[in-house]
Amino acid sequence: MMKSPALIQKESAYPPEFENAIAAIKTTREYTIPVIQALEKIVRPLQSRKKNELERMAAIAQKYTPHLASGAYFEALKATGNACASVNSKENEMLADSYDRVFTPMKSWVEEDFPRLMKAGHTCDIKKCYAMKEEMDRAVMSTEARQTPERTAKCEAAKKKHKEFFDRVSTEVFRWKAVHRHHMQCLKVLMYSRYLFEKSSKTEFATAYTKCAAELEAGVAALQSKASTEPSATSTNP
Known part of the structure; x- marks a missing residue:
């Protein structure tokens, strides 16, 4: 009995897990785009970022500290400037590292890997696989x-020809869960880098705070000591 075209197409239909994997890949791409757009605002390259307040404070402290020569205020301003400069430098390093290890790989998947898999003209694309299936169905009919x-x-x-191509494409398609793992690893790198930076910054600021507090206390103590040794304005001369 001759098979109908509908039966032939039904028998050659791709398994549900293959179709579901394709849908998952498309969904991943759709929602990864706004993620990388948000990431770009966080870790944009240094050359496109404006000078931040920490950098400004460090520059001001470096400029005016020499005019104070020495003393408590000199030490406090110096400690503040050093802390701001150190934190700013570490932040720049953290952002550059996150740009290379987080933003760039995720953007590359959206702009290069996904199109390679979905668009025609590549050795392992889904559209071509469907076209070859239709060609096979017509040959069977x-x-x-x-x-x-x-x-x-x-x-x-x-x-x-279709089977060989489908096997190659399906191998790529079923790797979509690996894409999720890759993106999660990127976000993990971002969070850990941020955690280390915040932890280091806390230490830097705590050290500067301790120095400023110590200089302030020393300055107050010096003033009190000086006041106690000076003769009172109401005292009588011998």
Whole structure:
């Protein structure tokens, strides 16, 4: 009994897990785009970022500290400037590292890997796989309509060609969970880098705070000591 075109297409239909994986890849791409847009605002390259307040404070402290020569205020301003400069430098390093290890790989997947898999013209693209399936279905229909050695040979060749290509494409498609793992690893790197930076910054500021507090206390103590040793304005001269 000759198979109908509908039955032929039904029998050659791709398994649900393959179709679901393709849908998952498209969804991943759709929602990764706003993620990398947000990431770019966080870790944009240094050359495109404006000078931040820490950098300004460090520059001001470096400029005016020499004019104070020495003393408590000199030490406090110096400690403040050093802390701001150190934190700013570490932040720049953290952002540059996150740009290379987080933003760039995720953007590359959206702009390069996803199109390679989905668009025609590549050795492992989904659109071409569907086109080859349609070609195979037409060859099967032609053979079902009238079997000839030529049509049979053409049908078998189409089946073989499609199977080889489908096996290659499906291997890529079923790697979509690996894409999720890759993106999660990128976000993990971002969070850990940020955690280390914040932890280091806290230490830097705590050290500067301790120095400023110590200089302030020393300055107050010096003033009190000086006041106690000076003769009172109301005292009588001998």
